[in-house]
Amino acid sequence: MTRDVTILTEADLRKAVPLDLAAVDCIERAFRELGGGKVVMPPVLSMELPAANGEVDVKTAYIPGFDSFAIKVSPGFFDNPLIGLPSLNGLMILFSARTGLVEALLLDNGYLTDIRTAAAGAVAARHLAPSEVETAGVLGTGVQARLQMQAAHLVRPFRRALVWGRDRNKAEACARDIASLLGIEAAISESPAALAAQAQLVITTTPARAPLLQTGALRAGMHITAMGSDQAGKNEIAPAILAAADLYVCDRISQCETMGELSSACAASLQAQVSPVELGSLLYGTAHGRQSDSDRTICDLTGTGVQDTAIATLARDAAMRLGLGATIGV
Amino acid sequence: MTRDVTILTEADLRKAVPLDLAAVDCIERAFRELGGGKVVMPPVLSMELPAANGEVDVKTAYIPGFDSFAIKVSPGFFDNPLIGLPSLNGLMILFSARTGLVEALLLDNGYLTDIRTAAAGAVAARHLAPSEVETAGVLGTGVQARLQMQAAHLVRPFRRALVWGRDRNKAEACARDIASLLGIEAAISESPAALAAQAQLVITTTPARAPLLQTGALRAGMHITAMGSDQAGKNEIAPAILAAADLYVCDRISQCETMGELSSACAASLQAQVSPVELGSLLYGTAHGRQSDSDRTICDLTGTGVQDTAIATLARDAAMRLGLGATIGV
Incomplete structure (x- = not known):
């Protein structure tokens, strides 16, 4: 049985998720749920790659009331600028919180992290x-x-x-x-x-x-x-x-x-x-x-991982409303 | 500057990676490197989703000598069979071990985990x-x-x-x-x-x-x-x-x-x-x-994460040799 997975690129996500009050409210809701004590948010998984002056972090959180949860992978490779590449990068994967099936791949190159990080500043x-x-x-x-x-x-x-x-x-x-x-x-x-x-x-x-x-x-x-x-x-x-x-x-x-x-x-x-x-x-x-x-x-x-789950869910929903992205049968 | 990311589905990966001696040798090499002491392999990130009788595990490892490293996400949602879905699932993401850039998305639904797990049995x-x-x-x-x-x-x-x-x-x-x-x-x-x-x-x-x-x-x-x-x-x-x-x-x-x-x-x-x-x-x-x-x-x-990095690297290389998969510009 083939299912469709949505693939969103950075260009799609920049169209779907501007830094606006909707993004701020979404991140505020995630923090409020975190305060409610029913969120599951494991410690960050961190791995160093000393040979490449690199590291990679993985964040996630399950937020009750959100249909999906995100796993975010953020590599930071600090010699990249020497070869004309950005240090920071990454993607988010959105999974159904009911079945664990992959729903969307958000190839954002760190854009959604930028937005959810700034939005947390606005909440503060x-x-x-x-x-x-x-x-x-x-x-x-x-x-x-x-x-x-x-x-x-x-x-x-x-x-x-x-x-x-x-x-x-x-x-x-x-x-x-x-x-x-x-x-x-x-x-x-x-x-x-x-x-x-x-x-x-x-x-x-x-x-x-x-x-x-x-x-x-x-x-x-x-x-x-x-x-x-x-x-x-x-x-x-x-x-x-x-x-x-x-x-x-x-x-x-x-x-x-x-x-x-x-x-x-x-x-x-x-x-x-x-x-x-x-x-x-x-x-x-x-x-x-x-x-x-x-x-x-x-x-x-x-x-925090709650920010990632919240922004990824917002992004997927906004992209679907706008008809953005591609799908692949898996 | 747009880069290409390779997308491989379960069907592609079943063609690219049979359970054969090449897979066993690949997993053996990963374990040998783990024994050499220069591998970086953080503890498994685990998150429970009690509301859905689910859990998700994330594994990874950096193996010196491998050009890439994988992050594997394995959801297990144990009520899925009640609605006709498999309990186990997941995907692997392959990153360059030099730049941290995403190289390939391996939408294997757990197939590569099955292969690398069986291959470890053969190594034993x-x-x-x-x-x-x-x-x-x-x-x-x-x-x-x-x-x-x-x-x-x-x-x-x-x-x-x-x-x-x-x-x-x-x-x-x-x-x-x-x-x-x-x-x-x-x-x-x-x-x-x-x-x-x-x-x-x-x-x-x-x-x-x-x-x-x-x-x-x-x-x-x-x-x-x-x-x-x-x-x-x-x-x-x-x-x-x-x-x-x-x-x-x-x-x-x-x-x-x-x-x-x-x-x-x-x-x-x-x-x-x-x-x-x-x-x-x-x-x-x-x-x-x-x-x-x-x-x-x-x-x-x-x-272990070394098995995931090894099998994902093998799979990507084999799929490229066979001309399998799609690409998306990110």
């Missing part, structure tokens, strides 16, 4: 940033710098953007892109500290291995989302900031303890001074979010 | 069974019962086959198939003990949760390969048999301790009496195999 901003954000700042100048600002703007329509990067030219290009994308004023900052001094919402998107923001950067009424750390050894904000914040939220405590900003706080023996709350618990209503406009809040995002 | 028989096997017996009457006997016959061309199963009709059908496939005599046995009393090579392929073979079943000069246990709670042979054997070999010690026959020996506090040797160490030459024709040997196979 929606629930943790102060209600009024005049200026938002981003550390880093890559794809996520642009997407995170775009996503945050959906929920906090700030009028001014600041960008800091180690490479001034890249920072200027990133600021120009953000200004053009969002139709707002955007400028570069001379330092992470100068940026943090002017922004009510700061998003860090770098692969830094030493803190870019020191104690004092987190002022009253401010929110920082740190999403660059996704591996042991990465660290964007000083561990003392986590201890000093009024509220530290993260996507998954167990995961952030090994690969997020929380891991650096643990390494600095500051974990007793941090009371981690999961984003899902906050959305599900079992934990409190920001209590006042003067609270200083942090969100630490490492990327 | 080749290196552990007595040199002369007149009669081989199999417990179980499913796909693996047939394939394991077919694979073992490639390396030990026995003249007589015995089959035992809980369902006499299924056992008779299985014996008829084996007789026809291998052109030999095949009969059913009345009990696992009766089968073991007459065979020099026994292969167990059942999902049993209580031992089918008791102490005494393992006679001098005999070899048993137990390949049914692949999850905690499964158990085909009495733990005391492991302790009594002259040699206990398994595919991966760490994995067999949690999901193989070894796990039952550990649960029975017999692990101090078992000295596990990995099949790869034996092939690599760092451990001894059978020392005499009278040795009583066991091989415990739970299924």
Whole structure:
């Protein structure tokens, strides 16, 4: 008996899944379910390929109420740019949550990961940033710098953007892109500290291995989302900031303890001074979010399988509505 | 820049990868590399979907010298037969071991897993069974019962086959198939003990949760390969048999301790009496195999990522030589 499997390419998926409020709401629903405690989300499978300076991660989650679950494979091969290829890559496979049969192959080259990662930033901003954000700042100048600002703007329509990067030219290009994308004023900052001094919402998107923001950067009424750390050894904000914040939220405590900003706080023996709350618990209503406009809040995002299952399901449904993709009988 | 990804269906893969000595040699090479110590093989990622009586396993391994590595996803949804679908399923994805780019999607519905699993049985028989096997017996009457006997016959061309199963009709059908496939005599046995009393090579392929073979079943000069246990709670042979054997070999010690026959020996506090040797160490030459024709040997196979990477690479190469499959630009 032959069944049809849907095959969607990156081009299809870019048409089907823009970074919009539907994507943000979809990721918010996934986190809310995670907070409900009935999600099954195993630890990330990670494999290193030292001979190729590569690694591959596999994430998945089963979310009650979603008809499908995704398995996402994300290779990162860091010598690829030397031969003109991107470092990051990958695909998602969507399976029926009732029968386990393959439903769709999403050959997204990492596009859906970009979208679900930025959407999680918007969920954090929606629930943790102060209600009024005049200026938002981003550390880093890559794809996520642009997407995170775009996503945050959906929920906090700030009028001014600041960008800091180690490479001034890249920072200027990133600021120009953000200004053009969002139709707002955007400028570069001379330092992470100068940026943090002017922004009510700061998003860090770098692969830094030493803190870019020191104690004092987190002022009253401010929110920082740190999403660059996704591996042991990465660290964007000083561990003392986590201890000093009024509220530290993260996507998954167990995961952030090994690969997020929380891991650096643990390494600095500051974990007793941090009371981690999961984003899902906050959305599900079992934990409190920001209590006042003067609270200083942090969100630490490492990327979770629920986001992958949610975005892959959204993508397949949207692609089917639009008649995109090919099918193959298996 | 668009790249081509090869898509192979189960029909393509059945043409490309028969169960033959090339498949056995390919799996043997994978185990030998595993014994060499330079393979990277993370623990299996496992996720349960209790609402659907389902589970999904992900296996992978990087093998130096192989151009590619596979990620295999194996869903098992045990209520599927109620709606006319197979319980087991899945696919493999082949990635370049140099760049991490997706090379091929192998939509095999579990076929390649069947082949690599049977081929591992043949590797075990080749290196552990007595040199002369007149009669081989199999417990179980499913796909693996047939394939394991077919694979073992490639390396030990026995003249007589015995089959035992809980369902006499299924056992008779299985014996008829084996007789026809291998052109030999095949009969059913009345009990696992009766089968073991007459065979020099026994292969167990059942999902049993209580031992089918008791102490005494393992006679001098005999070899048993137990390949049914692949999850905690499964158990085909009495733990005391492991302790009594002259040699206990398994595919991966760490994995067999949690999901193989070894796990039952550990649960029975017999692990101090078992000295596990990995099949790869034996092939690599760092451990001894059978020392005499009278040795009583066991091989415990739970299924490993090296087998998946090896068979997926073989399958892609064979399919390309035969001009099979479709391509899609991504």
